[in-house]
Amino acid sequence: MKTQRIVNVAVGGQGNLLASNLLGMAALDAGLPVVVSEIHGMAQRGGVVESAVILGGAKSPIVSAGEADILMSFEPLEALRLLGKCNRDTLVITSTRALPPFTVAIGAAAYPPPEESVAVLRKKVKKVVAFDGQDLAEQAKNPLSLNMVMLGALFARGELDVPVKSIKKMIRQNTKERFTQANLAAFDLGFKAAAAA
Amino acid sequence: MDKLLTPSGGKSHLLLGNEAIVRGALEAGLAFATCYPGTPSSEVPDTLYRLKKQSPEAAKYYFEYSTNEKVALECASGAAAAGLRTLCTMKHVGLNVAADPLMTLAYVGTQAGMVVLAADDPSMFSSQNEQDSRYYARLSGLPMFEPADPVEAKEMVKFAFDLSEELETPVLLRTTTRVNHAREAVPFAKPKTPKLQSKFKKDPMRFVTVPAVSRKLHLRLMQIYDKAQAVSEKGPWNTVSGRGKLGVITSGVAAHYVSDALDDLGAKTKVKVLKIGMSWPLPEKKIANFLKTADKVLVVEELEPLLENACRAIAQRDKIKVEIVGKSDKVPAQSVDVAAPDFFSRAFEYNPRLVRQVLAKTFGFKYKNTTPVSPKGLPALPGRPPNLCAGCPHRATYYAVKEVLGQDAVYPTDIGCYTLGLLPPISMADFLICMGSSVSSSGGISRATGQKVVSFIGDSTFFHSGLTGLANAVHNNHNFTLVILDNGTTAMTGHQPHPGVDTEKIGDSTTHIDIEGVVRGLGVQHVTTIKPLKTKSSIAAIKEAVEFQGVSVVISKELCPLYARRVAPKTRKPFQVSEAKCKGHLDCIKKVACPAMFLENGKAKINSLQCIGCALCAQICPENAILPVKA
Numbered sequence: 001m002k003t004q005r006i007v008n009v010a011v012g013g014q015g016n017l018l019a020s021n022l023l024g025m026a027a028l029d030a031g032l033p034v035v036v037s038e039i040h041g042m043a044q045r046g047g048v049v050e051s052a053v054i055l056g057g058a059k060s061p062i063v064s065a066g067e068a069d070i071l072m073s074f075e076p077l078e079a080l081r082l083l084g085k086c087n088r089d090t091l092v093i094t095s096t097r098a099l100p101p102f103t104v105a106i107g108a109a110a111y112p113p114p115e116e117s118v119a120v121l122r123k124k125v126k127k128v129v130a131f132d133g134q135d136l137a138e139q140a141k142n143p144l145s146l147n148m149v150m151l152g153a154l155f156a157r158g159e160l161d162v163p164v165k166s167i168k169k170m171i172r173q174n175t176k177e178r179f180t181q182a183n184l185a186a187f188d189l190g191f192k193a194a195a196a197a
Numbered sequence: 198m199d200k201l202l203t204p205s206g207g208k209s210h211l212l213l214g215n216e217a218i219v220r221g222a223l224e225a226g227l228a229f230a231t232c233y234p235g236t237p238s239s240e241v242p243d244t245l246y247r248l249k250k251q252s253p254e255a256a257k258y259y260f261e262y263s264t265n266e267k268v269a270l271e272c273a274s275g276a277a278a279a280g281l282r283t284l285c286t287m288k289h290v291g292l293n294v295a296a297d298p299l300m301t302l303a304y305v306g307t308q309a310g311m312v313v314l315a316a317d318d319p320s321m322f323s324s325q326n327e328q329d330s331r332y333y334a335r336l337s338g339l340p341m342f343e344p345a346d347p348v349e350a351k352e353m354v355k356f357a358f359d360l361s362e363e364l365e366t367p368v369l370l371r372t373t374t375r376v377n378h379a380r381e382a383v384p385f386a387k388p389k390t391p392k393l394q395s396k397f398k399k400d401p402m403r404f405v406t407v408p409a410v411s412r413k414l415h416l417r418l419m420q421i422y423d424k425a426q427a428v429s430e431k432g433p434w435n436t437v438s439g440r441g442k443l444g445v446i447t448s449g450v451a452a453h454y455v456s457d458a459l460d461d462l463g464a465k466t467k468v469k470v471l472k473i474g475m476s477w478p479l480p481e482k483k484i485a486n487f488l489k490t491a492d493k494v495l496v497v498e499e500l501e502p503l504l505e506n507a508c509r510a511i512a513q514r515d516k517i518k519v520e521i522v523g524k525s526d527k528v529p530a531q532s533v534d535v536a537a538p539d540f541f542s543r544a545f546e547y548n549p550r551l552v553r554q555v556l557a558k559t560f561g562f563k564y565k566n567t568t569p570v571s572p573k574g575l576p577a578l579p580g581r582p583p584n585l586c587a588g589c590p591h592r593a594t595y596y597a598v599k600e601v602l603g604q605d606a607v608y609p610t611d612i613g614c615y616t617l618g619l620l621p622p623i624s625m626a627d628f629l630i631c632m633g634s635s636v637s638s639s640g641g642i643s644r645a646t647g648q649k650v651v652s653f654i655g656d657s658t659f660f661h662s663g664l665t666g667l668a669n670a671v672h673n674n675h676n677f678t679l680v681i682l683d684n685g686t687t688a689m690t691g692h693q694p695h696p697g698v699d700t701e702k703i704g705d706s707t708t709h710i711d712i713e714g715v716v717r718g719l720g721v722q723h724v725t726t727i728k729p730l731k732t733k734s735s736i737a738a739i740k741e742a743v744e745f746q747g748v749s750v751v752i753s754k755e756l757c758p759l760y761a762r763r764v765a766p767k768t769r770k771p772f773q774v775s776e777a778k779c780k781g782h783l784d785c786i787k788k789v790a791c792p793a794m795f796l797e798n799g800k801a802k803i804n805s806l807q808c809i810g811c812a813l814c815a816q817i818c819p820e821n822a823i824l825p826v827k828a
Contacts, residue, residue, distance in 0.1 A: 011581065024211050037375060038378045047584075065569040067549070085569070090570075100579075106794065123574070
């Protein structure tokens with residue numbers, strides 16, 4: 001069994017912690033050792049939310065600089081901000097839909113264009129999967145399902161030991177019933193987009 | 198029913214460390230729980246509160262959010278003295294507030310199991326300092342457990358309840374953020390049936406700490422220390438693994454960094470490890486034996502060098518020849534995470550790479566680290582600081598005060614969402630050290646300088662530790678204005694109730710206390726209550742208050758919008774900027790900085806999905822260009 005260190009980053013409200021928690025539950029369902037860690041705090045107030053999932057038996061709950069096997073970012077700027085977690089071989093999966101921080105919205109700072117951010121990512125690491133995840137969430141008829149889209153992409157490209165059927169089972173069991181179908185559809189759209197990217 | 202209330206054992210569930218603590222307490226037969234919330238401890242009380250609301254028939258324990266940690270610990274001490282198994286939870290700085298009762302509770306002890314959780318926050322993810330609560334075990338003489346992960350946290354809580362009951366003494370559980378907020382598979386056992394009611398047995402020679410009694414009780418505490426130390430020596434929590442002449446002594450989550458590092462370095466068979474889970478009293482004999490059989494020992498502990506200094510003392514006392522390596526006096530760069538140094542510091546949490554590097558350097562192991570991607574060539578990254586929410590009434594209150602006094606007044610602040618008033622364009626936070634310091638420091642600043650002082654405190658923080666400061670200010674004739682930001686909840690830590698909360702809204706049977714009545718009762722002569730989203734009348738009221746000589750109080754009353762969405766949903770129309778009317782003054786953006794606003798071609802726009810229709814910006818616009826969206 002291989003150890004995989006996955007760092008997830010998002011903006012408060014994008015559902016990052018639920019994604020990590022579902023992945024943790026799916027690993028447990030599949031009988032794989034897993035540790036999940038979260039940074040709570042000011043997430044609701046528009047800040048950055050970071051979590052980590054460590055699969056495969058390592059006991060440390062956090063991932064050091066340069067040691068992420070996978071960086072999954074829900075927003076292109078945040079992928080750049082956490083690039084220090086990556087090394088040359090890290091797989092970076094990022095949504096390309098910009099969510100400019102308030103500092104940008106009021107003209108106090110400039111937002112790097114998403115296509116530039118992706119180009120920088122491609123220069124820095126060997127494997128980058130980039131697509132507009134928010135667009136897929138909207139296609140799945142639940143704009144709040146970006147986290148499911150990202151999970152789909154992770155399962156398509158992450159070479160995880162966790163089987164897809166375990167994560168789908170956890171999505172069914174642990175997300176609100178009226179969103180279940182949309183969430184599963186979002187997962188599939190993310191899976192397909194990443195597989196093709 | 199929630200999985201945490203499962204009446205049987207056997208299965209494993211993925212639990213947050215804080216949920217594991219709850220399950221451990223339930224398995225131990227928890228009967229009574231008190232707390233004051235605070236990150237990273239909050240999910241313990243929040244889970245207890247939620248379980249009780251959802252399944253009162255299964256969650257039979259008594260639970261309360263107490264007004265502060267001192268009150269929580271005193272209330273808990275009464276229940277434990279009466280003979281109920283009791284849990285009391287707080288964050289590390291909360292234990293400072295509760296330190297007074299803790300020190301003498303240690304003398305009188307308990308008649309049933311009592312566990313006190315102190316949750317430390319190395320690296321200060323959501324705290325004002327990173328003090329090391331392990332000092333409190335030494336200060337109070339109480340036993341302390343230090344889990345490395347959620348599984349251990351659950352088991353230690355159970356063990357601690359039993360030990361506490363056996364020794365009739367409270368036991369401390371010290372966690373760190375990485376234990377509280379880690380999730381892993383936690384195996385369940387069958388919960389004990391709690392003893393829910395008891396009778397207080399009078400024993401004043403044990404429970405009334407007049408000097409004559411306390412002299413005896415101090416000796417009692419020392420005897421308990423000896424018994425607890427025997428458990429520390431022989432019990433299951435301080436264990437040696439591996440063998441060899443190289444050794445590591447470690448505790449808490451750092452033990453996992455050590456374990457992973459030894460795997461990475463291929464050194465599991467070359468290094469022996471003493472993992473300290475019961476960290477007070479220390480297993481001095483076990484440590485001495487470990488040191489005696491080693492040539493070189495590295496101590497791996499976050500924050501203060503407590504284990505390290507104990508090892509040095511033991512080695513000196515027992516004349517053990519061993520090289521002990523621990524903290525360096527070097528000051529690290531700002532963050533140890535960005536580029537882990539190769540030495541241990543007293544600042545910030547550790548991480549796997551840091552521990553691996555120091556281990557490799559200390560023992561001469563070779564390891565090729567991965568190289569973090571270099572930040573060279575990255576575009577400038579705009580910051581994403583947390584911000585007051587769209588429609589947050591604090592923003593309106595800050596606006597109104599600044600319209601009256603500008604930046605010239607001194608603005609002591611307090612602990613809550615409103616501390617974000619620190620950031621521009623509000624920039625109205627000048628002094629903060631702890632809960633309640635806004636009120637009390639205002640008297641000091643205004644006396645010392647004669648400057649105009651307006652301080653800010655939230656409603657929950659006011660009940661936590663603003664009351665005594667306000668009484669002091671009135672009694673000593675201080676001169677400042679206190680603004681109580683009453684958003685009807687404890688917003689920052691997750692909307693917990695407090696004495697000022699409208700309990701009907703949340704269906705609690707607790708009693709509501711009126712803040713204005715309290716303030717008047719404390720003798721404040723000038724008290725006004727404003728609705729901050731009405732800017733004109735708010736500004737007028739604030740003007741009067743700051744002109745008053747003496748202590749004046751303005752209560753700014755408006756529900757936290759996130760909380761209101763849950764308990765009192767209102768549909769207000771979002772606003773939009775009329776392109777025809779907007780002349781681009783940008784007062785809205787420069788003065789109130791609501792996250793629903795953005796600039797487009799030099800003009801302000803409003804994101805209608807984020808705008809909750811508070812109308813603050815509409816009242817500020819000199820052209821009246823901000824209007825409700827037409828249906």
